[in-house]
Amino acid sequence: MRVLNNFLFNGIIGLGNALWFLGEIIGHIVRCRIRVGDVFKQVYEQGLQSVVIIALTSLASGLVLALQGYVAMSRFGAKEYVAHLVALSLVRELSPVFTALIFSGKAGARITAELGAMSVNDQILATRTLGVDPIEFLVVPRFMACVVVLPILVIISEFVGIAGGYMIGVYEANIPGTFYINQTIRAVQYVDFFSGFIKVFFFAVLIGWTCCYQGYNTQGGSLGVGKFTTKAVAFSYIFIIVSNAILTKIILTFWG
């Protein structure tokens, strides 16, 4: 009972601190205390770091989806609909979720490790002694970069995934190329795209928030950096999976 109480107590304190931290970040953003140059540097680094593996994963997903879909749908003589299947699966679910998961494992881990190392080497405290706000200087650019980069990566993932599906559709299932593309465009409606991006925005905020928070509060030397980094990635994964389920339900309720 005591242990449980402590656990709950610490959990509530932790959540309070994390919310306060997010409030600080958002406070800086709405007051336009954003260092645009630093944001671009982070965008470049985070994007470049993740883009290849995300493209590869998406290509593979598109290929596999189309293969499975084509085999299954051929039984009902509906192989033309494989374009629908691939496009909708990617745009609504797979691209946002896979991209976010990979992104948190690469860019998110990097954010936590960088901020964590700065924290244990007193660089964050030193920033304050130099009269500079560490949230503005070190945290906001990394957070903003998440929010900018993740949607771009998701768009890349969608295009590459659809291209993968196209290859199977056209060369394996012998669906005419223009037909496949037309079907894809018809399948993906404005709301699908839009609902996918609501998710992506939430994922980006969750990853940026979690990973910056864990890094900023890292303690315990190099061991601490390892510990907090794994914690940040694990939390990001859980938040992505859970919020995806909730958001999917909400979006389907409102937009069907």
Place this chain on the structure above:
Amino acid sequence: MIRITHLSKSFGSQMVLDDISLEIQEGELLVILGESGTGKSVLLKHLIGLLRPDQGRVEINATDITVLPEKELLKIRQKIGYLFQEGALYDFMNVFENIAFPLREHTTMDEAAIAQKVRGVLKLIDLRDVERKYPAELSGGMKKRVALARAIILDSKILFCDEPTSGLDPIRSRDISDLIRDISKRLGCTTVVSSHDIQNSFRIADRLILIREGKIAASGTQFDLKASNDFFVREFIQ
């Protein structure tokens, strides 16, 4: 002038600072002595508002900084140099950028003026050909020198140094101690240095205090401390 009155700080049940009162005169070089873990860093962090006390005040030039919000503290800290134990240089910036950072943040100097100022400070700390190096490529002593340069680049009149000699060999320890004294006197800084290095502390201090169990156990010049009959003081400085 820096005035500390009835300063107390605990972490959980551990009392680290217990009712400390102390005045540091303008231009004075004070050394805080104490074994490791006695709260020297904690005390220094209170002097620059990185920690807030449970009780007591810290006045810097008649402003009580313990009640100021962080935003105000950031402004006050621009006029204070703080040297961290390990230097705490930004490892994503080279030496030049590290030293120039406060100038870029807080002044409107152009690049030429900044370069000139950084070169001047590099000469003061007696380092050459390191401008393009990153902190990871520097030795411990060099890092502390660069960090010292970054701390004084805004012409601070107050300088705090946390264990400047820790982790250095005897010769580097003496060099950095002399450098701190030299810079402090040349720029007329009010300086507080924490240390457990008796020899070098005696070399550079105008006055020393010895902290033990959260209280000031002894205070005075090196001659006062050497003449003390207190068992603990004698044991510490032997």
